[in-house]
Amino acid sequence: MTAPTHRPTAATPPGAPASRPAGRPGSALFADRRVFLLALIVVVGAVMSLLSPYFLQVDNLLSMTQYGAVIGLLALGQALVILGGGGGIDLSIGSSLSLSGVFMGLLTQSAGLSPWLAAVLALVFGAFLGLINGILVGVIGIPPLIATLSTLYFYGSLANVITNGKQFGGFDRQGFSFLGQGAVAGVPVQVLLVLIPAFAIAAWAMKRTRSGQHTYEVGTSDRAAALVGVDVRRLRIGLYVLAGVLAAVGAVVTNSWLLTARPSAGTGFELQAITIAVLGGINIFGGRGHLSGVFLAVVLVVVVNTGLQLAGVGNSVQVGILGALLIVSVLLNRVIGPRGERP
Amino acid sequence: MTTTPTITLHGVGKSFGATRALSDVSFSVAAGERLAVLGENGAGKSTLMKILAGVHPADTGTVRLGADPYTPASPAAAMAQGVSIVYQEPSFFEHLTVLENIFTGRELVDVLGQLAWRRMRRQATEAFADLKLDPGLLDRPMGSLSLAEQQQVLIARAVHDRCRVLILDEPTSILTANEAERLFDVVDRLAAAGVAILYITHRFDELARVADRFVILKDGVLVADLPTPADHNEIIRLMSGRQIDTVSARENTVAAAELLTVRGLHRPGEFEDIDLTVHEGEIVGLYGLVGAGRTELALSIFGDNPASAGAMTLSGSSYRPGSAREAIAAGVAYLPEDRKTQGIFPAMSTGKNIAAASLDRFAGGLGRLDRTGLNTMVAEGISRLRIKAPTPDFPITGLSGGHQQKTLFARWLATDPKLFILDEPTRGIDVGTKAEIHSQIIGFADQGMGVLIISSELPELLAVCDRILVMRAGRLVADLRGEDRNEAAILRATLGVDDADGKEGT
Numbered sequence: 001m002t003a004p005t006h007r008p009t010a011a012t013p014p015g016a017p018a019s020r021p022a023g024r025p026g027s028a029l030f031a032d033r034r035v036f037l038l039a040l041i042v043v044v045g046a047v048m049s050l051l052s053p054y055f056l057q058v059d060n061l062l063s064m065t066q067y068g069a070v071i072g073l074l075a076l077g078q079a080l081v082i083l084g085g086g087g088g089i090d091l092s093i094g095s096s097l098s099l100s101g102v103f104m105g106l107l108t109q110s111a112g113l114s115p116w117l118a119a120v121l122a123l124v125f126g127a128f129l130g131l132i133n134g135i136l137v138g139v140i141g142i143p144p145l146i147a148t149l150s151t152l153y154f155y156g157s158l159a160n161v162i163t164n165g166k167q168f169g170g171f172d173r174q175g176f177s178f179l180g181q182g183a184v185a186g187v188p189v190q191v192l193l194v195l196i197p198a199f200a201i202a203a204w205a206m207k208r209t210r211s212g213q214h215t216y217e218v219g220t221s222d223r224a225a226a227l228v229g230v231d232v233r234r235l236r237i238g239l240y241v242l243a244g245v246l247a248a249v250g251a252v253v254t255n256s257w258l259l260t261a262r263p264s265a266g267t268g269f270e271l272q273a274i275t276i277a278v279l280g281g282i283n284i285f286g287g288r289g290h291l292s293g294v295f296l297a298v299v300l301v302v303v304v305n306t307g308l309q310l311a312g313v314g315n316s317v318q319v320g321i322l323g324a325l326l327i328v329s330v331l332l333n334r335v336i337g338p339r340g341e342r343p
Numbered sequence: 344m345t346t347t348p349t350i351t352l353h354g355v356g357k358s359f360g361a362t363r364a365l366s367d368v369s370f371s372v373a374a375g376e377r378l379a380v381l382g383e384n385g386a387g388k389s390t391l392m393k394i395l396a397g398v399h400p401a402d403t404g405t406v407r408l409g410a411d412p413y414t415p416a417s418p419a420a421a422m423a424q425g426v427s428i429v430y431q432e433p434s435f436f437e438h439l440t441v442l443e444n445i446f447t448g449r450e451l452v453d454v455l456g457q458l459a460w461r462r463m464r465r466q467a468t469e470a471f472a473d474l475k476l477d478p479g480l481l482d483r484p485m486g487s488l489s490l491a492e493q494q495q496v497l498i499a500r501a502v503h504d505r506c507r508v509l510i511l512d513e514p515t516s517i518l519t520a521n522e523a524e525r526l527f528d529v530v531d532r533l534a535a536a537g538v539a540i541l542y543i544t545h546r547f548d549e550l551a552r553v554a555d556r557f558v559i560l561k562d563g564v565l566v567a568d569l570p571t572p573a574d575h576n577e578i579i580r581l582m583s584g585r586q587i588d589t590v591s592a593r594e595n596t597v598a599a600a601e602l603l604t605v606r607g608l609h610r611p612g613e614f615e616d617i618d619l620t621v622h623e624g625e626i627v628g629l630y631g632l633v634g635a636g637r638t639e640l641a642l643s644i645f646g647d648n649p650a651s652a653g654a655m656t657l658s659g660s661s662y663r664p665g666s667a668r669e670a671i672a673a674g675v676a677y678l679p680e681d682r683k684t685q686g687i688f689p690a691m692s693t694g695k696n697i698a699a700a701s702l703d704r705f706a707g708g709l710g711r712l713d714r715t716g717l718n719t720m721v722a723e724g725i726s727r728l729r730i731k732a733p734t735p736d737f738p739i740t741g742l743s744g745g746h747q748q749k750t751l752f753a754r755w756l757a758t759d760p761k762l763f764i765l766d767e768p769t770r771g772i773d774v775g776t777k778a779e780i781h782s783q784i785i786g787f788a789d790q791g792m793g794v795l796i797i798s799s800e801l802p803e804l805l806a807v808c809d810r811i812l813v814m815r816a817g818r819l820v821a822d823l824r825g826e827d828r829n830e831a832a833i834l835r836a837t838l839g840v841d842d843a844d845g846k847e848g849t
Contacts, residue, residue: 210702210710217699220688227647227679227686228700228754229668288690 033281033289033329037296040329041303048307055310062188066180066257068302069190070097072295073250074269075276076202077243079294081144082277083206084239085219085286086232091148092133093247093273095155097266100126100244101251102159105168105261115176119252123245129155130244134237152270159263168261180257190253195298198246203291215239219287272322276301279326300325347410349374349539350395350426350508354404357390357563361773364390365563367404372508372539377530379554379571380543383582383834384633384799387563388543392510395541396428397421408507419448427501428510431543433493437486442467444485445500470499473536474529491522495529502533509533510541515549516634527553545632547575547840575840583830599623601659602793603762605644608653613639614817617653621762621793626784628808629797630833636817637797638680641764644795645677646670658761671700676760678751680767680797686751687739694721694735696750701757724753728783745776752783762793769803781807801830813837 049055074093081088100122107118129151136147171177182189206212214235217225222232247266255261278284279301280294301322308318348371357365365387372378382388393399395406397415406413408424415421418428435444442460445467451459464481471478476495485493494514501509511530515523530553534540542553550557551572559567559581567581599622608617614636621627629637642648644655646664655662657673664670667677679685688696698705698717705713705720721735728749732742739747748768755763765784769777784807788794798804804811811828813821813836821836823829834840 205710208711208714210706210712212710213695213698213702213712216691216695217688220690221684223685224679224688224699227645227667227677229666229671229703231666231668287688 034293034296036329036332037280037293037300041296041300044300044303044307048303048310051307052310055307060306060310062183062186064302064306065191066188067306068298069188069195070250070253070257071269071272071276071301072195072298073198073246073253074266074273075280075294075298076198076291077246078270078273079277079280079282079289079291080202080215081239081243082274082282082284083219083286083289084215084236086222086236087144088137088219088236088239088286089144089148089274090130090133090240090243091145091270092129092151092155093243094266094269095152095159096126096129096244096247097251097254097269098263099129099155099159099162100248101255101261101265102162102168102263104251104255105170106162108170108173109168112170115171115173115255119176119255122252123248126244126246126248126251127241128244129247130241131237133244134240137240138233138237156263156267163261163263167263169259171255171259171261176256177259178256180253180255180259190257194249194253198249199291199295203295206291211235211238216287219283219285221287272301275322275326279329348372349376349409350413351407352404353406355391355394355401355406356403357394357399357401363563365394365401365560368560368563368565369404370558370565370568372541374507374537374539375534376556377534377540377542377554379550379557380541380560381545381550381557381578381582382560383801383837386560386582388560389512390563391560392428392512392541392543395421395426395508395510397426422501425505425507426510427506427508429494429497429501429512429514431512431514431516433497435485435493435497438484440482441485441488441496442481444496445470467499470502474499474502474532489522491518491525494518494526498526498529498533502538506533506538508539508541510543512543513545514542515544515546516632523549545838547578547838579831579834579838579840583834599625602657603644603662603795604656606654608640608643608650608655610639610643610648610650612817613648614643614814617819619812619819619822621795623761623793624788624791625810626788626794626796626808628804628811629795629814630799630801630804630811631814631837633799635814637814638766640814641677641766641795641797644670644762645675645764647677671758672703674759674761675764676700676755676758676762677764678755678766678768680770682744682748682751682771687747689740691739692736693725693730693732693739693742693750694718696739697721697724697735697753697757700754704758720757721753724750724757727756728753729779743773743776745772745780748772748780749776752780756787760792762795763787765794765796765798767798768796769798769800777803801833804833805830815839 054060074097077093078090081090103125104118104122107113107121108115133148133151136142136151137144179189179194184192206215214225214230217228218230218232218235226232251265254265276297277294280289280297282289282294304321304325305318308321351371353369355365355368368391370378380388380391390399394401397418397420400414408426413424415424415426436447439447442464446463451463453459467481468478471481474495476499480488480492480496485496488496498509514526518526527549530540530542544550544553554571556568556570557573558565559578561582601620602623603621605617605619609615617640629641631637639648643650645667646669647667649665657675662673664673664675670677688699698721701720702712705716707713718735724730725732725735730742730749730753731746739750742750768784769780772780781803784794784796796804796808805828810822810824811833812819813823813833815837821832823832823836
């Protein structure tokens, strides 16, 4: 969405603040994407529970969130890269997930490493994949869309070459499956101990730390950011590294959950991640939006997809509905709230 | 030539908000006549040209083209009536060919609506032949041409049909002497063919060569309309002589310690061999024409545009910043020229805009920000500069331009700088806020801060500066203080006019 800017009129007398940004009375609350998403979640949830009585049962709600953990991690990484501005986008995160997962499988199955140790190494590997993206974009200066499109194919192809059409295992040792299959107090581990902490830490960092503030600054105006002393290039490279690490975390969770590493594990996730980030209110041009909104968008997408599945709606229709949801939410948000999202 | 002038202005005036850009300007140009338009930065030359080119309508007065009223609604309408302009910084499509560029927006088509390339090529070739340009250029991408060639193409585009008035905006500022001579030939040929030429220039040395007559604008008023050649000292006298409010002018006679010294600073194509010193508590102005290299020099001192040679010291120790961050840490602040694109973070609150340059000071472990400290600092900034933001969370884009600028002042004051570089600190700001900013600047110096101000407004520099440096074509050409710090001397240095005999500088 585009935030309308509020230009002071030329007639503004010196010293007087320009009139407050215009807005219809009572619209300010709904203008916040997060309130809007929350309302949408409630409405969609209610509709779904009417369509399928099974929807609101506890075990279904929990299995729903299992699916959401992996895509949520990717959406988080995507949101960070987009927030950093400069046309930032990471099309390769699906392939990064696949390749990191395969790399981890190589370590556990062929090298016989402990899956826990392999998981840690996979995170380092994910950071390396992100670093390559960061260097292509930040140092060499290739437009992010092109750079990460090429690594999407490159990483994906490498994952296929390494597995040679097969899949890796060797994860079901030392209690590793706990991460992807276990539950604490009925809540899946990958949600409680991975997704929620990841979002919480990232949201805290964006709001309360210097790097978070720098990200918003760079995303809003990279020239102004450079002139207040921000190393724009290093910051953006860092965001790609983070996206790579988060994709690798997604790979670790996937391996623990499914106990196999497949070269196609992350295929198509990159576009879903972008969709969720934008649905969550992240401005595609950077600098605007909240990670809490992205979290709510993850919840919404999970609720919609699960509900549709229960209602017997096929996957191909689900994807179409996701697209419709995105455009409707952006349009409604624009109609309801003239005020822009502000960090 | 006919007895009716080609273009006649009568009492033309134009205001932008409260700023009066032009008042009661009257003159005329006959067919085949070459008129130069002189005036310092902000004298109203650009506004005048834009009115003629159909960019802005005039508020008052009339313009006639021949005997007919001339009120173009758009640049396209102006061009259709035969008035064309070639801007100082030309705009074109660099990836398209010269031929395509010549016909953009007025492509010739055949009966089926297909582009009639053959006809366009024939016309363009004829136009090129008239101006003695190489027709081989037609198929080259515009971006591959030299600046001089691009300009000639744009002139060809401007005059290509039914052109009666051609306006050239400082055409030689980017050209070498040889290229300029070629341009003068082109201008002569057009004048000989009956085109009325309006030629904006800052260069006295080319005045006699390129114009039959000249007018001088000062503060939007036409103060002279004379034939060439003219005595250069007389022109300077006419351009200056403004009533300056000298009451607020500072004379800092106390010998203070050196704060910044710059020796032999050099950056190819931007500035060369710059020596300057700013003392503690001193306000130094940096004047020059647009493009003289002032901003490039300032950015270099601020670490954003590192020089290739030369040395600097700050408070006596060696100072060679490789980035803005290092300069800020060393105690240097820079208020950028363009508030909108280089200064503010538009989507953010006033408070966050103020805090932006001081985050390092408030960052603890993991980069966690000390919010209490930040909030206190922001509140101080808002009250010190009297920024009219109801709360620190108020979006900066909700403030007027003057208060946005004050927010940027607060941002830099929060870093507690030793040296504050201000690039056009009051551009586009209302009069009241402007005076307030001027008194703030004097207050900074009174507290011992060194201030370096770049401004295109001479009255501003004369009002607040202890000393004024003048840059011309990448070099520092004058350091004026005391008695010498006057408008005529500054203009003379800016324009390169020799003091002694009033003839052009060597």
